[in-house]
Amino acid sequence: MSFLRKTMAITRKDVLSEARTREIIFSALLFALLVIVTFNFAFGAGQAELALVAPGILWVTFSFAGVLSLNRAFVPEKEENCLEGLMASPIPREVIYVGKMLASFLFMIVIEIISLPVFALLFDLPVFSGQLVLITFLATVGFVAVGTLFAALAVNTKAREMVLPILFLPVVVPIIISAVKASGLALTGGSWGDIGNWLGILGAFDAIFLVVSYWVFNFVIEE
């Protein structure tokens, strides 16, 4: 209970801070909408072609918007030297990881909830399905699980804006590929059985990334 309560304290603090500044959601959302609009104009009218490239466009958008969001995850702690304040508090280091991860998850979900209707409108595709909701949820969990870890690693480097995507994107490639493949099937009327394998892969990577990141975070944050 104590673990959960302290985790929620960190998440609540990050959400409150973001509600005041809107630094993360505003910039990542603006980026996501610009990418969707730009790709819509670039690929023109053909519905068949759009359906083919739409899953890729969707996950490129979410991936890079996610990187923008994760880049800021530990910046306030670093800039205001509050990370040491958290580390001097009587909480397991893992509480910091889970609290930060939940906040990043919420920020990404907000970005996705706003971007998806715009995507649906411009690409005229059926994005409001249980399948796509589940794919988005699972992919976002894996994304923030490993992204929070790398954000903590990158925040101590000078060129953190460059370091995070360089380290992070190659690691989450399995998540992105699975999400693109599963979304492609979902958008073209595939059944639950058709996307089942990809959902399984997403779930497996989520579990692996969550466990490994949770375990490794202590070593990343210590020095």
Next chain:
Amino acid sequence: MAAGEHKVMDEGTWAIETKGLTKSFSGHRVLRGIDIRVARGESVVIFGPNGAGKTTLIKILATIMNPTSGVFLVNGLSARDSAEAIRRSIGVITHQTYLYGTLTAHENLEFYCRLYDVPDPEDRIEELAALVGLASRLHDRVGTFSRGMQQRLSIARALLHHPSVMLLDEPETGLDQQAVMILRDALRAVTGQRPSIVLTTHNLERGLELSDRLLILAQGKIAYERPTRAIDLAGLREAYCECTGVRL
């Protein structure tokens, strides 16, 4: 070991005891075997020039940083086995305030109350806000505070959980005279008992005033140690120059 049970290494009277603490960064040795003992209720000041290892020592004692080698105990608890229990008994004040500028003073203190499981947080927040003279600014964002006000709020943050050991790393940075008096009074007022204090500072006069015993840290080693009553300011200046090679 069962949850909540902590290994007591030494049931002696020491609030802090370090044995052969060393710390290296990329092969550079910052601390070279620190052995210090701080009695319960004792106030120890550590002087030293920049780069002597004062901040590193405070960070290790606060369990923010691990030593490269050596051990230390806080209230008889080993940092290796009981880091969380140690953190619960320590209050840390540094020149960094550990406060979030986008949150109000109240939200910052409430956040730390949750991390430290402070009972009756509202009462404690109001009590400490009054103590540091910020009761009227409790619902203003910390980002709008002056440096001195932020440092005063940082004192309140560090005292929230009634710590028995205070670690102060150049806490007077940015403080005006009034805030220094508040800090001194606040430290005396902790739970009605005097906490054990380890203070680092450049200010020889203030260090003498606030401590029972003084140490001089030079090149990662304790180069000098005396009870405060056994030395005056002139003597301290002379010893400081001799140990550190720094002319005052």
